[in-house]
Amino acid sequence: MLTTAQLDERLEHALGLLTGSGPVGGQRHATLRAALDWSHGLLSLSGQTLFRRLAVFAGDWALEDAEAICPGGTLEAADILAVLTDLMDQSLVVVERPSGGTRRFRLLEVIRQYADELLRAAKERSLLRRSHAARFAALAMEARGELNGPKQPAWTRRLEQDRENFRAAMAWGLDTPEGLETGAEIVLTLAQVWQLRGEFAEGLMWYRRYLANIHAIPRRVQGDLHESTGFLAVHAGLSDEARSHWEEAAAIFAEVEDPGAVGRQLHYLAHATMGTDAPRAAALAARLALEEEAGDKWWTSACLFALGDASFLQGDLDKAADCYSKSQVLARQLGHSFAIARRCVRLGQVTRTRGDLEGARHHLGESMRVAKDGNDDWGCTMALAAWASVAASVGSPRTSAMLLGAAQGRLDQYGAVLWALDRADFVRTASTATALLGEDAFREYLREGRTLTTQETDSLVKELQEPPPPGSLAGSPGSPGIRLTPRESQVLHLIAGGETNQSIASELGLSVRTVERHAANLYLKIGVEGPAARAAAANYAFRHALGPEQDTLAVLHQNPPRRR
Numbered sequence: 219m220l221t222t223a224q225l226d227e228r229l230e231h232a233l234g235l236l237t238g239s240g241p242v243g244g245q246r247h248a249t250l251r252a253a254l255d256w257s258h259g260l261l262s263l264s265g266q267t268l269f270r271r272l273a274v275f276a277g278d279w280a281l282e283d284a285e286a287i288c289p290g291g292t293l294e295a296a297d298i299l300a301v302l303t304d305l306m307d308q309s310l311v312v313v314e315r316p317s318g319g320t321r322r323f324r325l326l327e328v329i330r331q332y333a334d335e336l337l338r339a340a341k342e343r344s345l346l347r348r349s350h351a352a353r354f355a356a357l358a359m360e361a362r363g364e365l366n367g368p369k370q371p372a373w374t375r376r377l378e379q380d381r382e383n384f385r386a387a388m389a390w391g392l393d394t395p396e397g398l399e400t401g402a403e404i405v406l407t408l409a410q411v412w413q414l415r416g417e418f419a420e421g422l423m424w425y426r427r428y429l430a431n432i433h434a435i436p437r438r439v440q441g442d443l444h445e446s447t448g449f450l451a452v453h454a455g456l457s458d459e460a461r462s463h464w465e466e467a468a469a470i471f472a473e474v475e476d477p478g479a480v481g482r483q484l485h486y487l488a489h490a491t492m493g494t495d496a497p498r499a500a501a502l503a504a505r506l507a508l509e510e511e512a513g514d515k516w517w518t519s520a521c522l523f524a525l526g527d528a529s530f531l532q533g534d535l536d537k538a539a540d541c542y543s544k545s546q547v548l549a550r551q552l553g554h555s556f557a558i559a560r561r562c563v564r565l566g567q568v569t570r571t572r573g574d575l576e577g578a579r580h581h582l583g584e585s586m587r588v589a590k591d592g593n594d595d596w597g598c599t600m601a602l603a604a605w606a607s608v609a610a611s612v613g614s615p616r617t618s619a620m621l622l623g624a625a626q627g628r629l630d631q632y633g634a635v636l637w638a639l640d641r642a643d644f645v646r647t648a649s650t651a652t653a654l655l656g657e658d659a660f661r662e663y664l665r666e667g668r669t670l671t672t673q674e675t676d677s678l679v680k681e682l683q684e685p686p687p688p689g690s691l692a693g694s695p696g697s698p699g700i701r702l703t704p705r706e707s708q709v710l711h712l713i714a715g716g717e718t719n720q721s722i723a724s725e726l727g728l729s730v731r732t733v734e735r736h737a738a739n740l741y742l743k744i745g746v747e748g749p750a751a752r753a754a755a756a757n758y759a760f761r762h763a764l765g766p767e768q769d770t771l772a773v774l775h776q777n778p779p780r781r782r
Contacts, residue, residue, distance in 0.1 A: 623667020
């Protein structure tokens with residue numbers, strides 16, 4: 219009688235749905251409640267007490283959670299294991315063993331709803347929900363101190379195991395005025411998990427709901443909420459909203475006299491407008507100096523990373539590489555896999571732009587390994603987009619387009635956008651692949667990339683990690699990928715020899731504007747741009763044996779076709 223959508227809406231009251239009236243089904247399903255009543259009646263007093271109290275959990279739970287939340291009255295913490303074993307014997311509790319983890323327990327949803335009815339009848343529900351929220355808030359606070367260190371992957375997995383319990387605790391915080399601060403502390407801890415998993419939409423939903431009740435939250439916590447909301451908003455492409463939150467956070471932290479937190483907001487604001495707002499970049503540099511003086515490794519690393527982005531966008535590859543390398547040293551000292559993966563991506567992008575494809579493979583390969591080990595979906599997405607640029611540079615436009623599609627599919631799923639530097643690289647790579655494939659073929663491979671499984675994208679990346687055999691390098695005669703025209707090869711050869719556009723024009727009998735057009739085309743094909751494009755193109759030429767020492771091009775150089 220009901221559609222799938224209607225059934226879904228009623229699952230919260232599944233017990234009532236199953237025991238509803240009907241000519242046959244109602245009588246049949248009424249036996250479910252009778253069976254539960256019978257099983258419950260067989261339990262000891264302690265068994266009945268624990269059974270109804272377990273209804274407070276959403277999803278599964280660990281034994282330690284039950285021991286912390288459920289005792290009270292005649293039920294002692296020391297009794298929980300024995301009583302839980304009895305409930306398992308009665309098939310009222312299901313045992314689960316996550317891969318590589320310890321045993322966890324669950325009530326099937328219909329049974330949980332039956333237990334919840336008993337909990338309400340015993341007038342214990344409010345007390346148990348408060349204890350439940352306190353337990354998971356304490357867990358969140360313990361995790362917060364570890365999420366910026368070597369234990370981050372393990373703690374991320376631990377927090378993800380209790381995803382449903384955290385959601386229940388955060389919902390309780392919104393329902394109960396006394397629970398707002400407790401729920402807010404959980405929300406603040408989960409911000410990094412939402413970023414790692416690319417779940418920006420869910421994170422923003424919770425943050426906005428707590429900010430709607432901000433008047434009842436301590437001022438310091440208000441600042442923390444605004445700061446983290448801005449962090450999630452900027453990843454979701456909501457730059458204006460992000461800036462508004464960081465500006466509000468800066469004002470709050472100034473009010474509570476926390477200059478370090480004010481500096482963090484300057485860092486975020488500078489990063490949000492990187493490459494377009496010199497005053498913001500100056501503020502970032504000032505923050506960097508403060509952090510270095512204070513010895514805060516994590517924020518020094520973050521500021522160096524942002525300063526590297528600013529330098530990269532302005533074409534200063536040497537400064538960018540230096541900032542990223544120093545940032546990476548600090549990230550490794552902290553053992554922070556989240557940061558290590560992102561700095562590997564940046565170092566890979568710098569080395570690729572310089573024409574060092576082997577170096578790019580090394581850095582991006584490490585980035586993918588670290589991100590996967592840390593369940594860092596967002597880090598994997600950044601790395602996939604960077605690998606697409608490598609594919610374009612080595613003459614694999616089809617692979618490039620498919621990896622771009624895979625990355626874009628993840629972004630669409632997350633409701634997110636790449637950072638400014640990554641967006642620019644994405645657009646540049648798409649332009650290169652389109653130029654090599656043609657627009658129709660590019661769009662087809664892009665669509666195909668959106669449908670790739672994780673195993674299929676891993677396979678494409680694995681192919682790129684192997685250097686191409688001699689003779690198949692991009693731009694070489696007979697190359698199946700990037701094909702420079704003879705004239706573009708000549709121009710690249712002369713650029714590598716240090717010639718100016720004027721001298722190349724004179725050498726080849728061309729106009730300067732024609733040389734500039736050829737240079738622009740070859741830059742697009744090999745994936746370099748900006749103020750450092752010429753140096754990167756020269757580096758590319760030498761690495762791919764297209765420089766002045768190459769005999770084939772030397773012949774062309776000695777006998778160039780003259781303009782008619």
